[in-house]
Amino acid sequence: MAEIEKNTCCDDGHTHMAADVVQRFPKEETLYNLAELFKVFGDATRIKILYALFESEMCVCDIACLLGMTQSAISHQLRVLKQSRLVKFRREGKSVIYSLADSHVSTMLGQGMEHIQE
Amino acid sequence: MAEIEKNTCCDDGHTHMAADVVQRFPKEETLYNLAELFKVFGDATRIKILYALFESEMCVCDIACLLGMTQSAISHQLRVLKQSRLVKFRREGKSVIYSLADSHVSTMLGQGMEHIQE
């Protein structure tokens, strides 16, 4: 974030920005983490996985089958979803059953859906 | 999306998936568009721009100054935000003033924030 005590970019001193905008601006790290979270949603495969799990919990194999993709590709993406704590999982015999981690996930999917359907 | 009348991936016939999951699965195009939308949120620079505009409408120059980035970089990103209809703009003299397009944007930012702060 930059220092803007003195306008050096718009050096004629004009600015449409209120003075306190800079103060209450979130921390660099917070915004970076927020972007990283959205990035996880920003892939068609991962969105499909999340939507599938929204309908019903499933094992890796079932997801791969439903989406018509390889087990490896799905597993790699589930890893990303796990790291962002968007999905949780439990082992059940040979299978690992995945499901959505919390309600934020479906809320975000819902808000996104609303936006694109206007 | 794949056909799963007969389980060929989990060929022992096991599946934890309810039969109607496939039917009510959203269209390929819809999920692709949804992912594209989230992708726009999935970049730190664009998130910063959106957050800045959440605080106050601003011209390109002000955003660049606030974020400590070049005018060109900001302008390129505003183009992306425009295309996704996340920001709107009006010309005012030499400047172009940008602002958030609608309430979905702040709602999505808010939900994301909630998730990362747990």
Place this chain on the structure above:
DNA sequence: TAAACATATGAACAAATGCTCATATGTTTA
């Protein structure tokens, strides 16, 4: 315990992405 099954993961590669630099377009002012 060996074989079969289910999932995870590392390396490699092609495609997508974000920034910089140079320059074009559009607006105001001297």
Place this chain on the structure above:
DNA sequence: TAAACATATGAGCATTTGTTCATATGTTTA
């Protein structure tokens, strides 16, 4: 109208990303 200012954009480049392929890890069953 020329110069200054504000913004937009194309090309190039380095980085990131998603998939595939091969293989490792973990679990069940014969």
